[in-house]
Amino acid sequence: MANEKVMPVIGPGIPNGPGNRYRINEKIRNTKVTIKRFIKYLGDQKKTMMFTFLLCLITTIVSIIGTRMNGESVDNFIIKGDMAGLYNICLILTAMYLASAVTTYFQNRFMVSIAQRTSSDIRRDLYRSLQMLPLKYFDTHSSGDLMSRLTNDVDNINMTLSQSITQFFSGVINIAGMLIAMVLLSPVLTLVGLTTTPFMYLLTKFIVKRTQPFFIKQQKELGVLNGYIEERISGQKAITLFGQEEQVKKDFEKINKKLTKSAIFAQAFSGIGPVNNAINNLTYLIITVCGAYFILAGMDLTIGMVFTFLLYMRNFTRPINELMNIFNSIQSALAGVERVFEVMDEPKEKDSERAKKVSNL
Amino acid sequence: MFKLLRYLREEAAICAVIAPLMMILEVSMDLIQPKLMADIIDIGIANQDISYVILIGEEMILAAFIGLIGGIGNSIFCAIAAMKMGEKLRQGLFDKIQTLAFLEIDKFKTSSLITRLTNDISQVQNMVLMVLRGAFRSPLVCLGGIIMAIALCPELSLVFLVAVPMIVIALIIILKKSFPLFTALQEKMDRINTVMRESILGVRVIKAFTIEERQAERFGKANFDLMNKGVEAQNMNMILWPIVTLVMNMSVIAVLWVGGNMASHGTIAIGKVMAFVNYLIQIMSSLIMMVMLVLNFSRAKASADRINEVLHTLPSIQDNDSSGGMKGFDIELKNVFFKYNEHSENVLTDISLKIKEGEKVGIIGATGSGKSSLVNLIPRLYDATEGQVLIGGIDVKKIKLKELRENIGLIMQDNIIFSGTIEDNLKFGNCNADRVSIDCAVRDAQAYEFIMEKENKYQSLVEQRGKNFSGGQKQRISIARSLIKKPKILIMDDSSSALDMATEAKLQSAIKARMVNCTVVIIAQRISGVMDADKIIVLDNGKISAVGTHKELLRNSEIYRKIAVFQLGEEVLLIG
Ligand SMILES: Nc1ncnc2c1ncn2[C@@H]1O[C@H](COP(=O)(O)OP(=O)(O)OP(=O)(O)O)[C@@H](O)[C@H]1O
Numbered sequence: 026m027a028n029e030k031v032m033p034v035i036g037p038g039i040p041n042g043p044g045n046r047y048r049i050n051e052k053i054r055n056t057k058v059t060i061k062r063f064i065k066y067l068g069d070q071k072k073t074m075m076f077t078f079l080l081c082l083i084t085t086i087v088s089i090i091g092t093r094m095n096g097e098s099v100d101n102f103i104i105k106g107d108m109a110g111l112y113n114i115c116l117i118l119t120a121m122y123l124a125s126a127v128t129t130y131f132q133n134r135f136m137v138s139i140a141q142r143t144s145s146d147i148r149r150d151l152y153r154s155l156q157m158l159p160l161k162y163f164d165t166h167s168s169g170d171l172m173s174r175l176t177n178d179v180d181n182i183n184m185t186l187s188q189s190i191t192q193f194f195s196g197v198i199n200i201a202g203m204l205i206a207m208v209l210l211s212p213v214l215t216l217v218g219l220t221t222t223p224f225m226y227l228l229t230k231f232i233v234k235r236t237q238p239f240f241i242k243q244q245k246e247l248g249v250l251n252g253y254i255e256e257r258i259s260g261q262k263a264i265t266l267f268g269q270e271e272q273v274k275k276d277f278e279k280i281n282k283k284l285t286k287s288a289i290f291a292q293a294f295s296g297i298g299p300v301n302n303a304i305n306n307l308t309y310l311i312i313t314v315c316g317a318y319f320i321l322a323g324m325d326l327t328i329g330m331v332f333t334f335l336l337y338m339r340n341f342t343r344p345i346n347e348l349m350n351i352f353n354s355i356q357s358a359l360a361g362v363e364r365v366f367e368v369m370d371e372p373k374e375k376d377s378e379r380a381k382k383v384s385n386l
Numbered sequence: 387m388f389k390l391l392r393y394l395r396e397e398a399a400i401c402a403v404i405a406p407l408m409m410i411l412e413v414s415m416d417l418i419q420p421k422l423m424a425d426i427i428d429i430g431i432a433n434q435d436i437s438y439v440i441l442i443g444e445e446m447i448l449a450a451f452i453g454l455i456g457g458i459g460n461s462i463f464c465a466i467a468a469m470k471m472g473e474k475l476r477q478g479l480f481d482k483i484q485t486l487a488f489l490e491i492d493k494f495k496t497s498s499l500i501t502r503l504t505n506d507i508s509q510v511q512n513m514v515l516m517v518l519r520g521a522f523r524s525p526l527v528c529l530g531g532i533i534m535a536i537a538l539c540p541e542l543s544l545v546f547l548v549a550v551p552m553i554v555i556a557l558i559i560i561l562k563k564s565f566p567l568f569t570a571l572q573e574k575m576d577r578i579n580t581v582m583r584e585s586i587l588g589v590r591v592i593k594a595f596t597i598e599e600r601q602a603e604r605f606g607k608a609n610f611d612l613m614n615k616g617v618e619a620q621n622m623n624m625i626l627w628p629i630v631t632l633v634m635n636m637s638v639i640a641v642l643w644v645g646g647n648m649a650s651h652g653t654i655a656i657g658k659v660m661a662f663v664n665y666l667i668q669i670m671s672s673l674i675m676m677v678m679l680v681l682n683f684s685r686a687k688a689s690a691d692r693i694n695e696v697l698h699t700l701p702s703i704q705d706n707d708s709s710g711g712m713k714g715f716d717i718e719l720k721n722v723f724f725k726y727n728e729h730s731e732n733v734l735t736d737i738s739l740k741i742k743e744g745e746k747v748g749i750i751g752a753t754g755s756g757k758s759s760l761v762n763l764i765p766r767l768y769d770a771t772e773g774q775v776l777i778g779g780i781d782v783k784k785i786k787l788k789e790l791r792e793n794i795g796l797i798m799q800d801n802i803i804f805s806g807t808i809e810d811n812l813k814f815g816n817c818n819a820d821r822v823s824i825d826c827a828v829r830d831a832q833a834y835e836f837i838m839e840k841e842n843k844y845q846s847l848v849e850q851r852g853k854n855f856s857g858g859q860k861q862r863i864s865i866a867r868s869l870i871k872k873p874k875i876l877i878m879d880d881s882s883s884a885l886d887m888a889t890e891a892k893l894q895s896a897i898k899a900r901m902v903n904c905t906v907v908i909i910a911q912r913i914s915g916v917m918d919a920d921k922i923i924v925l926d927n928g929k930i931s932a933v934g935t936h937k938e939l940l941r942n943s944e945i946y947r948k949i950a951v952f953q954l955g956e957e958v959l960l961i962g
């Protein structure tokens with residue numbers, strides 16, 4: 026959901042979209058406490074959330090089973106020419122998919138309303154705490170930063186709740202499901218296929234670490250740019266009055282160019298996608314070659330099994346890649362939650378002081 | 387959205403072309419993999435030829451490597467294209483805002499302009515990045531899949547005739563409904579941000595008047611509206627997902643059923659049915675990717691519309707061919723009527739007045755009587771709704787804006803100073819000012835002392851909005867800033883309101899001495915601020931109620947007398 030940001034981390038984007046790559050892996054000081062406190066915010070929506078997870082579980086399992094049944098119907102019915110059986114299985118599949126469409130719909134709907142309600146509650150509470158902060162707080166903190174917590178961080182929480190959480194959940198189920206399917210099919214090939222997983226993990230970590238400085242630089246320059254925009258546009262009337270439009274344009278151009286430069290670096294070399302893709306391809310290669318070797322070596326393995334295994338592998342690695350992105354966005358949302366709580370925890374102005382100040386006025 | 391594509395130019399355009407080519411390289415390498423795999427199995431294993439297996443394995447590594455290069459290249463060129471376009475667009479929008487007149491700035495509202503420059507631009511930029519990275523891939527896979535499927539079995543392909551239109555129609559209907567919802571959502575966002583900005587920037591006022599409750603109520607309402615609109619807009623998009631999946635899943639079942647029956651009659655090979663289903667699944671997943679993209683598109687479209695709205699605004703005040711130089715500095719208003727927008731009431735009604743060059747004029751009147759509005763017409767910050775504003779006998783609409791504003795120093799009521807050093811601020815209107823004239827102006831503005839007390843003097847840092855300066859200090863900096871411009875006409879809009887009486891008096895005599903031959907217009911709340919003027923204009927509810935010297939007005943103007951007695955005591959009447 027687009028919204029006003031005074032100091033935005035470039036828009037939220039969709040969970041798997043490039044938007045998330047803009048974010049630095051923000052350090053969260055105390056993940057557990059933050060999560061616990063956040064869960065309190067869900068309040069009576071926790072039940073809805075549990076229910077949503079249940080729906081999500083159903084949806085995911087239906088899609089896993091559905092994929093299997095497609096294959097089985099070919100093996101068991103079409104090849105044998107059992108039309109009655111095929112008819113039955115088509116009916117079952119239809120019912121399953123209809124059910125899963127309904128669960129998907131409600132799962133999304135519930136999450137949207139949970140997300141919107143929670144973020145609106147947080148926004149409300151944050152605003153209330155802001156109102157109770159002493160004047161000194163406003164003198165020592167930039168308004169842009171405060172606005173950013175009220176808008177950017179809260180919106181980020183909303184986005185993550187409404188999309189990332191269920192995606193994360195179904196991703197995990199998918200991975201687990203596929204892993205089980207793979208082990209059932211061939212434990213040896215599973216072992217072979219998994220050899221690249223730690224490699225992928227390490228490489229990802231390496232790239233993230235290397236690109237981090239670019240992101241930090243980009244973030245800093247974005248802050249400078251937004252600060253400039255915030256101040257100049259607020260003072261636009263003075264600029265017009267003093268006929269300084271051209272000068273201001275030039276200054277802006279400089280800052281803008283600088284941001285673009287670091288943004289390009291941050292974006293271009295955060296190429297986890299292609300690297301992952303290459304590693305995935307290597308994984309398929311290893312499986313095929315090893316599979317071929319095992320078959321030639323006379324192990325209990327058929328060509329069909331290798332094919333099916335490759336299919337499973339694809340369904341296994343895809344959600345893993347997605348999960349990495351989703352995990353990042355969840356993490357940055359949590360960092361936002363923590364920043365919001367930080368403001369809420371600021372010492373409040375005491376009533377006695379207030380009374381004094383008012384009577385002084 | 388597409389209108390914004392014109393910002394995709396120069397390097398950005400080149401990169402936007404190269405990026406998909408790189409993507410095609412990556413995708414084709416990906417597509418080669420299964421074929422090579424099939425070779426390993428069909429030829430290598432079938433012939434029990436381990437060296438062949440290894441040979442093809444090496445080819446697969448090569449393909450993976452080329453694919454990696456394509457992928458990284460794509461990522462680099464996408465980044466360049468999207469970021470450069472974002473830069474151009476941001477600059478274009480910023481430049482456009484620089485040309486807007488006060489009227490348009492009022493209309494758009496500052497906070498909304500800021501959102502458009504920051505968040506909306508990012509949305510569009512992200513969209514471009516995403517389109518370049520993914521959009522080519524999905525349609526390619528989708529189209530390729532459909533073609534392959536048709537080649538495989540035309541009869542079964544009839545399923546596309548049903549499925550594709552269904553999805554397209556669903557997509558169109560939902561997008562049509564969701565665009566306005568997202569625009570409305572954006573408005574609600576603006577609304578809540580306005581309240582927030584007010585509350586943060588105006589925290590002093592709010593606390594002083596203890597109107598927190600009222601603010602909280604406004605916020606609560608805005609927050610509630612935002613939540614509801616958010617739910618509505620997102621829910622609309624969420625429908626798309628299950629629809630697409632359902633349609634595609636049903637197609638798979640249809641193919642299974644029909645294909646199965648055909649296979650049992652021997653009209654199709656079983657392998658073909660399987661392959662067909664595989665293509666269907668491939669098409670489905672790329673369709674889902676596209677739906678994802680489209681969902682984001684509706685969000686980016688709302689942003690693009692908001693950007694375009696600003697870009698397409700014609701500034702109401704701008705130079706034209708007939709604009710010329712100034713010929714003198716006498717100010718004259720002829721039957722001027724003014725209102726801020728068509729639907730509001732007149733703020734100024736039938737104002738006619740003359741101010742000769744070199745005259746010192748005071749304007750006084752109750753708050754909201756239109757004093758600021760009146761002086762804003764002189765440097766043409768707004769245009770009179772009816773009537774004429776003339777300077778040196780020429781209508782201001784026919785004077786070059788730059789020249790007009792260079793010669794008029796208007797010190798606005800809300801002192802806006804910018805972050806940077808004090809010197810940056812002082813030189814804002816005249817970057818060539820030398821030290822002597824700066825010193826002199828700063829002394830006249832009564833700002834010398836406090837600046838010299840600062841550790842870094844002129845180089846002291848000013849924080850955003852001049853937060854680290856007191857109201858009176860800001861006021862004096864902005865007075866000095868206007869004096870440094872050496873204007874022919876100086877207008878001070880309540881510029882000494884935050885100064886104590888003694889400093890105000892010093893300021894006034896310094897200004898008087900400095901501006902001997904120049905016109906000075908002073909708006910003041912305190913009579914002491916205008917008492918000495920050659921002529922004082924009393925404004926009442928947008929109309930001129932009286933004009934004259936202090937003495938004359940004490941005799942003739944009821945309003946003026948009341949203010950004088952209230953502020954200076956009964957004895958003023960005796961002197962008069
Ligand atoms: N930018 C604006 N847009 C719409 N209405 C405005 C705007 N500025 C002022 N007004 C309205 O015009 C009227 C006159 O305002 P103006 O600022 O000229 O009064 P003023 O005499 O300068 O008051 P003060 O002494 O408080 O500065 C007021 O009713 C005000 O609400």
Ligand SMILES: [Mg+2]
Nearest residue numbers: 757758759799
């Ligand atoms: Mg005013």
